[in-house]
Amino acid sequence: MMVHLGLALLAGISPVQDTTLRVVTLPEALRLSAAVDPNYVAAIGSVANAEWGRRAARLAFITPSVTALTQMTKFSTEIFNTGTNDLATQIVEARIQASYPLFRGGSKFAELSRSAAQLESANASEIEARFGVALLTESSYYQVVAERELSRVAQDRVRRATEQLGVARARVVSGAAVQSDSLQLMLELNRARLDLLLQRSTLRVARLDLGRRIGFGGEVDAASLDSLPAPALPIGEAEAVAIAVSGAPSVIAARANERAAEASYRSTRGSYLPQVDLFAQLTAFDDAFFPNGTTRSLFGVTVSFPIWNQGQREIALTAAATNRDVFRAVRSDAEIQLRRDVIDGYQAYETARASAALAAEAVLVASENLRVQGERYRAGATTIIDLVTAQVDASETEARLVQARHATRLALAGIEAILGRRLF
Numbered sequence: 001m002m003v004h005l006g007l008a009l010l011a012g013i014s015p016v017q018d019t020t021l022r023v024v025t026l027p028e029a030l031r032l033s034a035a036v037d038p039n040y041v042a043a044i045g046s047v048a049n050a051e052w053g054r055r056a057a058r059l060a061f062i063t064p065s066v067t068a069l070t071q072m073t074k075f076s077t078e079i080f081n082t083g084t085n086d087l088a089t090q091i092v093e094a095r096i097q098a099s100y101p102l103f104r105g106g107s108k109f110a111e112l113s114r115s116a117a118q119l120e121s122a123n124a125s126e127i128e129a130r131f132g133v134a135l136l137t138e139s140s141y142y143q144v145v146a147e148r149e150l151s152r153v154a155q156d157r158v159r160r161a162t163e164q165l166g167v168a169r170a171r172v173v174s175g176a177a178v179q180s181d182s183l184q185l186m187l188e189l190n191r192a193r194l195d196l197l198l199q200r201s202t203l204r205v206a207r208l209d210l211g212r213r214i215g216f217g218g219e220v221d222a223a224s225l226d227s228l229p230a231p232a233l234p235i236g237e238a239e240a241v242a243i244a245v246s247g248a249p250s251v252i253a254a255r256a257n258e259r260a261a262e263a264s265y266r267s268t269r270g271s272y273l274p275q276v277d278l279f280a281q282l283t284a285f286d287d288a289f290f291p292n293g294t295t296r297s298l299f300g301v302t303v304s305f306p307i308w309n310q311g312q313r314e315i316a317l318t319a320a321a322t323n324r325d326v327f328r329a330v331r332s333d334a335e336i337q338l339r340r341d342v343i344d345g346y347q348a349y350e351t352a353r354a355s356a357a358l359a360a361e362a363v364l365v366a367s368e369n370l371r372v373q374g375e376r377y378r379a380g381a382t383t384i385i386d387l388v389t390a391q392v393d394a395s396e397t398e399a400r401l402v403q404a405r406h407a408t409r410l411a412l413a414g415i416e417a418i419l420g421r422r423l424f
Helices: 002-012 026-036 038-059 107-174 179-213 237-247 249-272 312-378 384-419
Strands: 022-024 065-081 086-103 220-222 275-286 294-304
Touching (some): 022 026, 026 179, 107 179, 107 312, 107 384, 179 384, 237 249, 237 384
Parallel strands (some): 022 220
Antiparallel strands (some): 065 086, 086 275
């Protein structure tokens, strides 16, 4: 009766692959996730803003600020209208005025430097955000692949337990084994089925997470990846550190932000110098649109010399200096942290790659051990405990191989995210 119950427990197990799910490849997932990730969308917007800031800083050298306005005023009693040289209850005025900052204590040059640094920082941050999104997407993608493989391993464990249970039943019936053999295998079958159910639940959650990454409100399956051994990295550890220090997006952004803060400090310091502006204005008056009764024009130059503004200039200069020092410290810390992160990621990849190679060997050994123990049990040369132990070892070594491959892929994605470039 217990045997029939164990077989009935298998009825609710579904196959590992679900052909009704949407399946995406890794390049497709990376492309879709970049389009919906808020951080990357914000990074793209920051680049557009920085580009316009750069254009504005350049245009400040050659173009004036221009304003055009018109207004109509009605009065309750007649007044003299400059445009018509007569009394009227309505006056229409149109004006166009322009101003050009001729000298701002070097602030325009400082703004040009600041905008260039800001654009460089935005571009670096965009690359960093793109690889950051890719890392999260690859993590979700590889998690689906790993959980699906672990589900297959759990399914194989159930299959092996079912087959061995049939062998044990036959041996018990023939009198070659005792009833406890069937009980031991029945217990292993129950554990294997529970592990499979838990694994299926985890797989479904992983598929939902992958769907969220690509902007899909449901489960998404990942296309299968090759199971070839991970290759050695095409660059050495020292070279990886050198590449990161010279061109990693995080360091480029930190250095650019430091230069931008320095430029802002220079611009603020320029407020202690005189300011020279050119201005011009053309005004037309009449009692109807478009006014052309009388026109007046003026132009001139304004020179101002700031002396004291209740300490606000000093406060601004101190704040700019503090901001510059903060970004300098951020840049220094980023460079030091980057070296540590690159070495950590490099070692993680090499360790995971070696672990996968050892795990692959362990799978071969465990599979052969299970085959031998199965033959010996059928021949009555070993105990049921040895057989169950071999079955569990086979499943655990396969699971460790899947996990090692998963760790290798994640480590590679982590290094690429730090460097801001693909290695393969």
